[in-house]
Amino acid sequence: MxxxxxxxxxxxxxxxxxxxxxxxxxxxxxxxxxxxxxxxxxxxxxxxxxxxxxxxxxxxxxxLIPLEDPKEENMQTKWLLLLHGTPILRLVLPLCNILFPLFLWIHKREDNKIYNAHGRKVINFQITITLLYITSFMALLTIESWGFSSLF
CATH class of the missing domain: 1.10.260.40 (lambda repressor-like DNA-binding domains)
Structure with a gap:
């Protein structure tokens, strides 16, 4: 390019x-x-x-040479760190690992293709992990012989 x-x-x-x-x-x-x-x-x-x-x-x-704006690159790095870092809030509030990245993704996805790609991956990963966690917790409660081992 x-x-x-x-x-x-x-x-x-x-x-x-x-x-x-x-x-x-x-x-x-x-x-x-x-x-x-x-x-x-x-x-x-x-x-x-x-x-x-x-x-x-x-x-x-x-x-002749297109120069990158270092301030823009710095802001992009900060937004990506925030997007990838917000799932840790799950430790404090349930489902914040999905909701906060979702809100950030909705807000920033139009600004840059990188935000859109990273946001989708973070949200998909967090939804998958949450569903696996819920499934294994349900198995822990309902299946007597192998429920506990599926939690880990």
Missing amino acids: ETQTISKKLIYQRKLKGYSQEELSEKTQVTVRTIQRIEKGDVTPHLQTIKLLATALHIEVED
Whole structure:
């Protein structure tokens, strides 16, 4: 996905300056074939190549490379920790291991695909564990010979 963004940005900047691939190659000492492969999205260019291309196009390196926002990544990590950490509340309140992650998932699933995927997995796991716990507890109470061993 990053390669595709670099390729689109390179094509845009090259055409904006009015350079052909051959002219850009002459200005950068990067082969025409390499420029073609970068623009197709076949390869991820080395940082040195990106620097050469940016210099020849009279732009900053940041104009070609999509940079991740570290604040966004930090917030994403915090939300995922909260989503995965809330099931521990089951020790205090019954069914909170399902309800709190469910509320967080409903609230955040539209924001990012990662929240949706992790939320579904956490909720499915907690529902499965709760059902197994209830089933084994019922077996403990009703089945005399092997009920207790199914609890563990």
